[in-house]
Amino acid sequence: MAELCIAGQQIEFCWPSQSQPTLRIPELSIRTGERILLRGPSGSGKSTLLSLLAGVNQPTSGTLTILGTELHRLNQRRRDKFRADHIGYIFQQFNLLPYLSVYRNVLLACDFSAARKQKLAAENLSPEAECERLLTHLNIPKELWRRQAATLSVGQQQRVAVARALIGKPELIIADEPTSALDTDARDNFLSLLQDECQSANITLVFVTHDATLSHHFDRTIELTEINQTGVSA
Amino acid sequence: MKLFRLALASLLSRKTNALLTIFAIAISVMLLLGVERVSQQTRAGFANTISGTDLIVGARSGSVNLLLYSVFHIGNPTANVSWQTYERFANHPQVAWSVPIALGDSVRGFPVIATEPAYFEHFRFAQQQPLTFVEGQPFAREQAVVGAQVAQQLGLQVGSELVVAHGTGSVSFHEHDDHPLIISGVLARTGTPVDQAIFISLRDLDIMHGGDHDHDHDHDHEHEHEHESHAGNDEHGHMHQSDEHNHEHQHGHTHQNHDHGHEHSHQNHEHEHASHEHEHVVQPPIPSISAFLVGLQSRPRAIFMQREINTYRDEPLTAIMPGATLQELWRTLSGFETALSIVSAFVLLTGLIGMLATLLASLRERRREMAVLRAIGAGPKTIFTLLVSEAVVLTAVGIAVGVALLYGMVAVLAPWIQSSFGVVVSLGAISTEEWQRMGIVLVASFFISCIPAWRAYRNSLADGLSMRF
Ligand SMILES: Nc1ncnc2c1ncn2[C@@H]1O[C@H](COP(=O)(O)OP(=O)(O)O)[C@@H](O)[C@H]1O
Ligand SMILES: [Mg+2]
Numbered sequence: 001m002a003e004l005c006i007a008g009q010q011i012e013f014c015w016p017s018q019s020q021p022t023l024r025i026p027e028l029s030i031r032t033g034e035r036i037l038l039r040g041p042s043g044s045g046k047s048t049l050l051s052l053l054a055g056v057n058q059p060t061s062g063t064l065t066i067l068g069t070e071l072h073r074l075n076q077r078r079r080d081k082f083r084a085d086h087i088g089y090i091f092q093q094f095n096l097l098p099y100l101s102v103y104r105n106v107l108l109a110c111d112f113s114a115a116r117k118q119k120l121a122a123e124n125l126s127p128e129a130e131c132e133r134l135l136t137h138l139n140i141p142k143e144l145w146r147r148q149a150a151t152l153s154v155g156q157q158q159r160v161a162v163a164r165a166l167i168g169k170p171e172l173i174i175a176d177e178p179t180s181a182l183d184t185d186a187r188d189n190f191l192s193l194l195q196d197e198c199q200s201a202n203i204t205l206v207f208v209t210h211d212a213t214l215s216h217h218f219d220r221t222i223e224l225t226e227i228n229q230t231g232v233s234a
Numbered sequence: 235m236k237l238f239r240l241a242l243a244s245l246l247s248r249k250t251n252a253l254l255t256i257f258a259i260a261i262s263v264m265l266l267l268g269v270e271r272v273s274q275q276t277r278a279g280f281a282n283t284i285s286g287t288d289l290i291v292g293a294r295s296g297s298v299n300l301l302l303y304s305v306f307h308i309g310n311p312t313a314n315v316s317w318q319t320y321e322r323f324a325n326h327p328q329v330a331w332s333v334p335i336a337l338g339d340s341v342r343g344f345p346v347i348a349t350e351p352a353y354f355e356h357f358r359f360a361q362q363q364p365l366t367f368v369e370g371q372p373f374a375r376e377q378a379v380v381g382a383q384v385a386q387q388l389g390l391q392v393g394s395e396l397v398v399a400h401g402t403g404s405v406s407f408h409e410h411d412d413h414p415l416i417i418s419g420v421l422a423r424t425g426t427p428v429d430q431a432i433f434i435s436l437r438d439l440d441i442m443h444g445g446d447h448d449h450d451h452d453h454d455h456e457h458e459h460e461h462e463s464h465a466g467n468d469e470h471g472h473m474h475q476s477d478e479h480n481h482e483h484q485h486g487h488t489h490q491n492h493d494h495g496h497e498h499s500h501q502n503h504e505h506e507h508a509s510h511e512h513e514h515v516v517q518p519p520i521p522s523i524s525a526f527l528v529g530l531q532s533r534p535r536a537i538f539m540q541r542e543i544n545t546y547r548d549e550p551l552t553a554i555m556p557g558a559t560l561q562e563l564w565r566t567l568s569g570f571e572t573a574l575s576i577v578s579a580f581v582l583l584t585g586l587i588g589m590l591a592t593l594l595a596s597l598r599e600r601r602r603e604m605a606v607l608r609a610i611g612a613g614p615k616t617i618f619t620l621l622v623s624e625a626v627v628l629t630a631v632g633i634a635v636g637v638a639l640l641y642g643m644v645a646v647l648a649p650w651i652q653s654s655f656g657v658v659v660s661l662g663a664i665s666t667e668e669w670q671r672m673g674i675v676l677v678a679s680f681f682i683s684c685i686p687a688w689r690a691y692r693n694s695l696a697d698g699l700s701m702r703f
Binding site: 016017054089094098099 | 236240243244246247602603605606607608609610611612613614615616696
């Protein structure tokens with residue numbers, strides 16, 4: 001049995017501005033290397049759960065262990081560093097800083113994490129070389145690399161976001177509905193590229209969507225409404 | 235360092251806002267420093283304008299007014315002092331020396347001061363420094379001495395001609411109107427209103443003003459026809475042009491020698507006239523004067539002499555002690571200076587509030603940027619630092635631009651300020667006080683930017699990565 005990448009017990013989370021908890025999850029376990037589809041209707045708390053996994057927010061109660069680290073034992077600063085070092089995060093949209101070039105956007109992840117740079121150095125790779133490899137592999141034409149990120153199409157921007165999440169081989173990739181702004185072709189292309197990369201580097205993937213048709217791309221599907229006991233649904 | 239580059243790139247993507255903010259700060263800094271600089275240099279210049287003169291006497295008026303026209307050559311006397319009265323005090327036993335001055339004319343904005351050559355001997359500025367000539371000597375009749383600034387700006391040197399038009403220039407008196415004076419000397423720079431002044435003899439001023447055709451004048455007329463053989467006489471009159479002509483084409487050396495000899499005797503004559511009481515015999519060079527400077531035998535007696543003059547029966551007079559009146563004037567101006575400082579402080583405040591508004595407004599559009607940075611591992615503190623450093627960079631650039639603007643303005647406006655207000659504003663190095671003010675601005679911007687930065691900090695904590703905006 002492979003070790004657990006994510007292990008949560010009795011996770012409860014309530015947004016400070018809300019009276020009802022958004023999440024109450026008795027148990028959550030995701031093995032290292034697993035590719036998970038996290039599904040749920042809009043407003044069901046998917047993004048909220050991801051922000052807990054990423055250590056941006058902390059569970060109100062319960063324990064959440066990521067890669068063997070109990071996040072609640074870390075302070076804010078260390079949790080931010082933990083995220084920078086071990087987690088690649090992809091948003092639904094607007095992942096890139098519009099004023100930086102495509103190239104710099106990808107390298108940004110290394111700027112914030114010495115660990116990622118070290119990991120690359122251990123494989124005798126410079127961040128630049130890895131950046132170029134990823135961009136090439138993710139089908140970003142070379143002539144776009146020096147362009148401002150804002151000039152790319154949404155599909156291209158999402159693929160650049162994947163490159164940024166992947167650079168330095170973090171253990172966990174979290175993607176929050178990254179394909180919802182893409183058309184079907186772009187979506188399938190995006191998914192297969194992401195899957196490829198995760199597979200080859202043995203990266204755990206938690207992929208959020210409200211689209212049930214994508215489940216065949218993944219090892220396992222978690223229905224949030226099934227594990228979440230708050231009964232809040234839209 | 236990486237973070238700084240990021241902040242810079244982000245800032246550059248919001249160029250218009252950034253430029254406007256920088257500009258607003260630059261203008262306020264320029265004003266803030268400019269006010270300080272002008273007032274400081276005015277203060278220094280003030281103290282240096284006159285020294286060694288114990289009393290200045292003019293017709294009855296406010297003491298500041300008297301000081302302004304007699305020393306700063308600003309404004310005009312409302313009334314004059316008669317020559318008789320001047321003579322009376324000039325011969326007062328307590329008076330060591332006295333120099334009359336008459337004002338009223340100007341050449342291209344430079345005030346003309348009619349006086350006696352003794353002016354150059356007795357006038358002192360700064361720490362008892364006398365006036366010195368870079369070139370030439372005090373004026374004689376039909377000659378003029380110019381201050382350094384005048385010489386530079388009008389391109390004058392010894393031997394140049396200068397046409398003094400009377401007042402507004404509307405009154406015309408046969409050949410007097412474009413009657414040129416010959417520059418006899420150029421004064422060294424003093425940094426005082428003397429630099430802007432043109433000095434001529436009292437007699438010349440009187441004639442230009444269409445003064446009485448007295449014996450002096452008649453004397454000239456008598457000689458007009460025979461001046462070729464008696465050229466030295468031009469000292470006494472205004473047939474200068476024809477004489478120039480002679481001088482150039484016919485007489486050369488002999489003429490000049492002649493001239494000199496005569497000039498001396500003339501001066502001696504005047505001297506005699508001043509030291510002995512001959513006023514009933516010798517015609518005054520001018521019927522009335524604007525003011526006169528007095529040096530006393532004993533300085534501590536100035537206060538008694540002042541009272542004596544102020545209570546003089548025959549003519550209403552005002553005597554001032556320049557030092558005291560300078561201080562009084564400075565007090566008047568320092569209220570103005572304080573007001574200016576307050577205004578410029580408010581301008582600065584406006585600039586900073588403008589920056590605050592811009593920063594706060596940009597927060598909304600930057601929430602995504604913040605979320606992205608959070609996602610790749612930037613902590614709320616990094617976000618805070620990013621915003622504060624942006625504000626501080628904007629302010630620092632604003633300050634630099636403001637200083638550049640200040641120097642530009644000083645370079646462009648200094649001659650105008652000097653000629654209009656007699657204040658020398660120099661392009662000197664940045665003073666400690668100015669550095670201090672800049673420091674205060676920078677620190678203020680730091681604290682002000684903490685407001686939006688704190689907000690962004692809170693936002694980034696509250697929003698998490700939800701991007702619900
Ligand atoms: N930053 C936030 N502050 C307060 N409430 C939030 C915040 N983000 C999400 N919520 C609330 O949490 C609930 C779940 O939202 P979210 O996790 O975004 O759902 P999903 O991603 O599944 O659409 C919603 O009711 C939403 O209003
Ligand atoms: Mg969501």
